[in-house]
Amino acid sequence: MTQWIKRLLAILLVFAVLGVLGYYALYPAWQQWLTEREAARIEAITPQQLAETTPERLNAERMMRDLSWMAHPDREGRESGQPGALATRHWLIDHYQHIGLQPAGQQGYLQEYEVKEHIQFSGLFRQRQRQIEAISNAANVLGRLPGQQPDLPYIVITAHYDHLGVRNGDIFHGADDNASGVATMLELARYFQQNPTQHPLLFIALDSEEKGLQGAVALFQHQMLAAEQLAFNVNVDMLSRDTERKLFAVGTYQHPWLHPLLDQVQAESRVRLIRAHDRPWWRAGRTENWTQSSDHGVFHRHGVPFLYFGVADHPDYHSPRDTAERVDVEFYHAVSETVLSFILLLDQQLAADAG
Numbered sequence: 001m002t003q004w005i006k007r008l009l010a011i012l013l014v015f016a017v018l019g020v021l022g023y024y025a026l027y028p029a030w031q032q033w034l035t036e037r038e039a040a041r042i043e044a045i046t047p048q049q050l051a052e053t054t055p056e057r058l059n060a061e062r063m064m065r066d067l068s069w070m071a072h073p074d075r076e077g078r079e080s081g082q083p084g085a086l087a088t089r090h091w092l093i094d095h096y097q098h099i100g101l102q103p104a105g106q107q108g109y110l111q112e113y114e115v116k117e118h119i120q121f122s123g124l125f126r127q128r129q130r131q132i133e134a135i136s137n138a139a140n141v142l143g144r145l146p147g148q149q150p151d152l153p154y155i156v157i158t159a160h161y162d163h164l165g166v167r168n169g170d171i172f173h174g175a176d177d178n179a180s181g182v183a184t185m186l187e188l189a190r191y192f193q194q195n196p197t198q199h200p201l202l203f204i205a206l207d208s209e210e211k212g213l214q215g216a217v218a219l220f221q222h223q224m225l226a227a228e229q230l231a232f233n234v235n236v237d238m239l240s241r242d243t244e245r246k247l248f249a250v251g252t253y254q255h256p257w258l259h260p261l262l263d264q265v266q267a268e269s270r271v272r273l274i275r276a277h278d279r280p281w282w283r284a285g286r287t288e289n290w291t292q293s294s295d296h297g298v299f300h301r302h303g304v305p306f307l308y309f310g311v312a313d314h315p316d317y318h319s320p321r322d323t324a325e326r327v328d329v330e331f332y333h334a335v336s337e338t339v340l341s342f343i344l345l346l347d348q349q350l351a352a353d354a355g
């Protein structure tokens, strides 16, 4: 063997050893450092000033009535395809009609589709999911308001109405997750019916979020919606309780132009608006990234700009204890007004950009 081949092999060996060392020693340390740095960044976010009062544009009593209806034991946790979810679907249609939303589904307000059940299994390196046969019917509920400039693309407001159903005899009521988001969406629809935006608005109560965002996926199938028709997605999922009065806004990492808007929103809000949980692992280490954790993720995959509002997971998250009694009514109202402030400012800004 010639001298230079030996030298080459030696160099390759050194790189292999360094690679293995790097992976097992340096990578975890680097991720740990990133995770701690991100935690410190989030912890340090303290709004300059909280607003002195909460605007009174939305009716908290009516929102709580709607939330409580969806979280009632009779709904049996609204599992996609089950009687509680079907009842909720019809109840939503009644509300859409009463509010004066125009039908925007494929069968009136509805877009029906087949929901597929997932099974989890352990793959070689990680947990995997496989879809098996369709087991039941599901439906998204879509209504629209034309706006003052009906030719503009839609601002889409989404909230999933399904939850986990009954497990081992326990009802998972899903009051915060996500009766809260749906009740806020309905109240926003009432507000915007009276106070039209520039953009047309599309309100979508989504099904099957808890089964892997299948309702949102279905929206973009069967020529139902095209990304080109959509200016923006505002997704709300879990709005009604946090002991530290924090509301997360997820999506400014992908869309930094939202920062000045959110500064204005914060000035009108009494909740602590935290922009986080949207950074990838090479920026935030093992900090949870919520970019794909609810229906906004599907809009993002289709190239639609998005912002997701939601609270942090609490001890009652995905448990039978997520009930209407545990909602913090004052906080929930303040959060809903915060979402409204954002949509109003977004509508103005996008209309100015389009005009």
Ligand SMILES: [Zn+2]
Residues within 6 Å of the ligand: 160, 177, 178, 209, 237, 238, 294
């Ligand atoms: Zn949810």
